[in-house]
């Protein structure tokens with residue numbers, strides 16, 4: 001399943017770059033591979049470190065520009081689940097990504113299914129836009145942090 005979503009995400013990334021008029025340069029290819037290799041949630045510092053190991057000729061500024069481009073094209077998106085000061089980038093397989101974040105312990109639960117097609121269709125009609133994806137976060141108190149479960 002991880003492999004499947006990796007392949008899906010790679011295809012989405014290529015399509016997003018192409019349709020926005022960007023080529024898959026070797027820098028973009030390397031950064032994309034590194035993000036996939038690192039998996040779910042990565043900081044720019046982690047990406048910089050692994051890119052430097054993979055290809056030392058790629059400079060920090062190129063990595064930052066690439067992350068910025070990928071974020072703008074919603075290939076990845078920044079979230080603040082680790083820290084409100086430093087973003088973690090998340091993959092957007094099939095164009096969407098979903099979190100439930102505990103407001104007390106900061107635990108993050110992922111979920112795959114969402115039922116937002118109706119909302120997206122309504123927004124497309126009302127605002128005359130073409131929705132390309134979404135990043136959805138619910139803020140909650142998790143079962144570990146609920147007062148009732150602390151007693152048990």
Ligand SMILES: [Zn+2]
Nearest residue numbers: 102105142145
């Ligand atoms: Zn919690």
Ligand SMILES: [Zn+2]
Nearest residue numbers: 040090099110
């Ligand atoms: Zn996530």
Ligand SMILES: [Zn+2]
Nearest residue numbers: 096097114116
């Ligand atoms: Zn969704």
